[in-house]
Amino acid sequence: MSPDRAVLQRALDRGEQEGGSVEFKERLTEDLHLSEGRLESLAAQLRHRVLSGDGEATYVVGVTDDGGLAGISPTEFSESMDVLSLLAEEAGAHIEEVQTWGVDSAGGDSSEDATQGIVGVATIREGAVLEDDDHIVVGTAGHVDHGKSTLVGSLVTGEADDGEGNTRGFLDVQPHEVERGLSADLSYGVYGFDGDGPVRMDNPHRKTDRARVVEESDRLVSFVDTVGHEPWLRTTIRGLVGQKLDYGLLTVAADDGVTETTREHLGILLATELPTIVALTKTDLVTDDRVSEVEREVERALRDVDKTPLRVERHGVDAAIEEISETVVPVVTTSAVTQDGLDTLDEMFERLPKTGGEVGEFRLYIDRTYNVQGVGAVASGTVKSGEVEAGDELLLGPMQDGGFREVEVRSIEMHYHRVDEAKAGRIVGIALKGVREADIERGMVLLPREADPHPVREFEAEVMVLNHPTRIGDGYEPVVHLETISEAAQFYPEGGQLLPGDAGRTTVRFKFRSYLVEEGQKFVFREGRSKGVGTVTDVGAE
Known part of the structure; x- marks a missing residue:
């Protein structure tokens, strides 16, 4: 039995109990289970399961009342997840994660040819998904060793760095990255704010800790912490150009100053018209005179590209929030060791408005593709404009011949949450009906079926x-x-x-x-x- 299959087996072994957190459902339908009176009853049942599990419930879909593996079709499973999502919303909860398995008529693991249906395990957590306006995404950039990951690590945990980059370890997840002290791929950090101030993570590697921040926060800030070492500049570009970011955060180390890589990353940030903050880092390592010298270097670099620097220490956070734009760049002096300036960044990130997505028809450029057993092809990316709903008919392309193929949205997920629709700015995975995962490529686009796209060479x-x-x-x-x-x-x-x-x-x-x-x-x-x-x-x- 595979480790993934063991998740299903554990849920089956626990079984349905009167005061337990596990619920078996063969399938859920909109006509039957969302009818008047039934929705309230099922939402109350779900709420009971969540409370019994201390904020988490497990729904096994595609099984009989006694736990037998019945299996349902992908269409039936998709409808069941849509109904379950609505029930969770009614109960003040959300679907955090869904895992699926193909089963044959005997209820065992199945080959693709023998598959009769699918069984899924949905993890449901207490708390609603935040609205778009309550979540901003910040892309960081800067030269290698200029303290990007360390700064983000200190922000999301509230921990001071030890001067050796220990808070960077919260974001470096590959063994060779920890050993070399370099970030070799995009990594993500998140923290939030409630009525009393910042909500931070104790251990960013722990998925439950991230979930706690999401649940407790009224506002979320996610960081796309990109690389600064020259061999991985392509990854930096992917993070800054391929994602829908609200703001940029460029780090410049006070002991090194503005480098050629600093200018290149600044050019990339500003060329994408991303409102940007410059953070002077490592100020604990140098004198006040050196900090002032690097501030002047930063100001010259900004003016060289026709941008206006705004020193936050001099003009205040209110002015920075009001003036930040494609032409005005706030500059903040910080130290992850002494934590100087981090409260200023906290206040800015708590108050900065979401920049919002583009208006117009739905458009999503595909960043990654997956094949989920029993569900099929999944395309993920950031919704560039418009919105999309489960059941929508779309165009996918251009294919190798320049044409577009008609596909249907089977389901939509956002950060493991099943959602009925996705608006501009959201990073989502869209399960598609009518295409194989092998036929989808990064750089393709999803559009409404009535669109009239004209790809060009x-x-x-x-x-x-x-x-x-x-x-x-x-x-x-x-x-x-x-x-x-x-x-x-x-x-x-x-x-x-x-x-x-x-x-x-x-x-x-x-x-x-x-x-x-x-x-x-x-x-x-x-x-x-x-x-x-x-x-x-x-x-x-x-």
């Missing part, structure tokens, strides 16, 4: 070269990162060349296939040590 853009050893001429081939698209492309600059520091127009042609690209979208390009940013100015439909 090339587009016109305004670009700025941040770094390049020589000149960029016709045929230059960087990788372009636009939304979740990461594709090799060829540049054909107006006038035949672009030099380091130049801004100009260029034709960009994807090397292998077409994508859905729109005017006004921001992108980053890189090749070796060459990097730049750009804006799509004209799209010629094929």
Whole structure:
């Protein structure tokens, strides 16, 4: 028996008991179980199970009353989860996680061909899911060893760093990352606020601790803590361009100052028009004179890209919150060791408004894909605009031939929570009916079925070269990162060349296939040590 299957077996072994937290359901239907009077009764039953389990209940769906593995179809399971989600909401709870297994007619593990149905275990927790307005997402960037992960670790735990980066360990989860002291992939931290102030984690590695923060907080702040070491710049770009972020947080170490990587990350943050805060870190290691010197370096770097620095110590948090924008950048001095400045960041993150998603029809660029046994293909990403509901009919593409395929939304999950709909700004997983997971690729887009998309192989853009050893001429081939698209492309600059520091127009042609690209979208390009940013100015439909 696999470890995953053991979760199901444990729930079956515990069984339904009068005062227990486990409930068996063969299936739940909207017509029967959401009818007048029945909804209230089932919500009360769910509430009883949650209270019996000290805030957590387990619902096993696809089994008979005595625990026999009946198995139900994917469509029936999806409807059951939608009904269970509504019952949980009525009872002041939410679905935190759903695991599924395929079963054959004998009730055992099944091969794909022998599968008769699926059985699922839903974990339900007390407390409602926060609304969009109560959750902001902050992307951090900065040079390696400039204290990004350490600062985030101190914010989410409230613990002072020991000067050796111990709070960074709350975010570094791979053995080689802990050993080397570097973050090699995107990692996430979260903390929140209630009426009494910050709600922090004791141990960010513990899933239950994260769940507690979500449940107790009236407002959540999530960090996408990206890498700063040169070999992993592509991961940084993915974090900053591929996610729907509300704010950027750029760290600059007082003992090192503004570096070339600092300028590159600043360029990426500001090119994506992300309102950004600069945090001067490690101020405990240097003199006050050195802190002032680095503050001036930061101000010069900001003015070089036509941004206005605002020192929060001088002008106050109220001014920073009111003025932060695409052109005004607050600057805060901090130390994770002494915790100086962290209360200022707390106050800003508690009060900063959510920047909100784009208006318009539903659009989601796909970041990752999964195949869930019994459910099928799942595409995840951030809803760029509009909203989507379970049962919606969508278009998926462009496929390799440039066309789009009709698919249906089987179900939607957000951070393990089953939801009926998802709005702009939410990071979600969407189970799709009508397509195999193998046919879905990162960079594809989901659109309403009535949309009339026109993918293109090339587009016109305004670009700025941040770094390049020589000149960029016709045929230059960087990788372009636009939304979740990461594709090799060829540049054909107006006038035949672009030099380091130049801004100009260029034709960009994807090397292998077409994508859905729109005017006004921001992108980053890189090749070796060459990097730049750009804006799509004209799209010629094929």
